Amino acid sequence: DIQMTQSPSSLSASVGDRVTITCQASQDISNYLNWYQQKPGKAPKLLIYDASNLETGVPSRFSGSGSGTDFTFTISSLQPEDIATYYCQQYDNLPLITFGQGTRLEIK
Amino acid sequence: QVQLQESGPGLVKPSETLSLTCGVSGHSISTGYYWGWIRQPPGKGLEWIGSIYHTGSTYYNPSLKSRVTISLDTSKNQFSLKLTFVTAADTAVYYCARQRRDGYNYVDYWGQGTLVTVSS
Numbered sequence: 140d141i142q143m144t145q146s147p148s149s150l151s152a153s154v155g156d157r158v159t160i161t162c163q164a165s166q167d168i169s170n171y172l173n174w175y176q177q178k179p180g181k182a183p184k185l186l187i188y189d190a191s192n193l194e195t196g197v198p199s200r201f202s203g204s205g206s207g208t209d210f211t212f213t214i215s216s217l218q219p220e221d222i223a224t225y226y227c228q229q230y231d232n233l234p235l236i237t238f239g240q241g242t243r244l245e246i247k
Numbered sequence: 248q249v250q251l252q253e254s255g256p257g258l259v260k261p262s263e264t265l266s267l268t269c270g271v272s273g274h275s276i277s278t279g280y281y282w283g284w285i286r287q288p289p290g291k292g293l294e295w296i297g298s299i300y301h302t303g304s305t306y307y308n309p310s311l312k313s314r315v316t317i318s319l320d321t322s323k324n325q326f327s328l329k330l331t332f333v334t335a336a337d338t339a340v341y342y343c344a345r346q347r348r349d350g351y352n353y354v355d356y357w358g359q360g361t362l363v364t365v366s367s
Contacts, residue, residue, distance in 0.1 A: 140309065173353045182342055182357035183293065189352075226293055230352045234281040234298040234306050241292045 141165050145227055145239030151247045158214040160242045162205075162227035170206045171230045177241075178223045186225075187212065222246055249273040251343050251358035258364050259337075265330040265363055269343030276319060277301050281346035282326045284317065285354070286339040294339075298346055299326055333365045 142165040152158050162172065170190040175183035185194045187203035190210055200215045214221055227239040255267035269282070276282055283298030297307035299317045307315045316329040330337060341363055345356040 171352070175354075177293075182344075182360055183354070185353050185355065228293075228353075233348050233352055234283060234300075234346050235308070236295045236346070236354075238293040238295070 141168060141229055141231055141237055143227055143229055143237055143239040145242055147242060148240060149243040149245070151245045152217050153247045154217055154219060156217045158217050158221075158244065160212040160225055160227075162210040162212070162239050164208045164210075164229055164231075166231075167207050168229045168231040172203075172205070172210050173228045173230065174201075174203055174212045175226045175228060176221075176223045177226065183226060217244075217246075219246060249345065249356045251345065251356055253341060253343050253358045253361040255361065255363070257362060258366065259333055260367050261334055261365055262332055265328070265333050265337060265365075267328045267341055267343070267361065267363070268325050269327070269358060270323070270325045271345075272324070274345075275321075276324055276326060277321050279349070281306075281348060282317075282319070283344050283346050283354075284328045285342045285344055285357075287342070287360075288336075288339040296328065296330075296341075335365050337363070338365045339363060 144163045172190045174187040177183040186197050191203045202213045204211050224241045224243045226241050230236050250272045252270045259265045281298040284296040297317050299305050314331045319326045340360040342360045343358040344354045
């Protein structure tokens, strides 16, 4: 099974800050990685697919990069509405998918 | 617009079977997607439980495979989850979801989630 290691587990930042989350796969998954945002009491929402493609309607301050085993998710300028938990998710062997442990993002 | 809605008991006794149904509107489950279940224990991360393809082929998380059954009911446009011999560790919000595999390989629609508590 492919394991996803996401870090940090929690993060506190100020409005306007650049925020970076990393995700590492236990084996090469090419660009088979998605990023989701989950707000309390809600289902996750897709932000980035195939490691770097912005989902339609998602603000351009969100971006993703990486391939192979190492991936990065970035918010270029943190906004108050970005407070949420973020998850990476691999899909090397559809439909089997695994998620990272999540990164809880708070406003400082 | 595709909508998914979970239904089922919110409380299940230990050692019994958890049964949930996901009603789908806005799309026929008989056409080309995976229909799956994902759960989230309180305060924890997301775990894929399993999925069923529109043909009826099933795929399960190896860690749960011995206890999970997912099935389709195309006449009602719904799919179901059964998880046997539950314990407190199975307490979670259960989401039903649609997984794409058409070059856009992600979960694009989710139900609102339903909390199932395992307790006597």
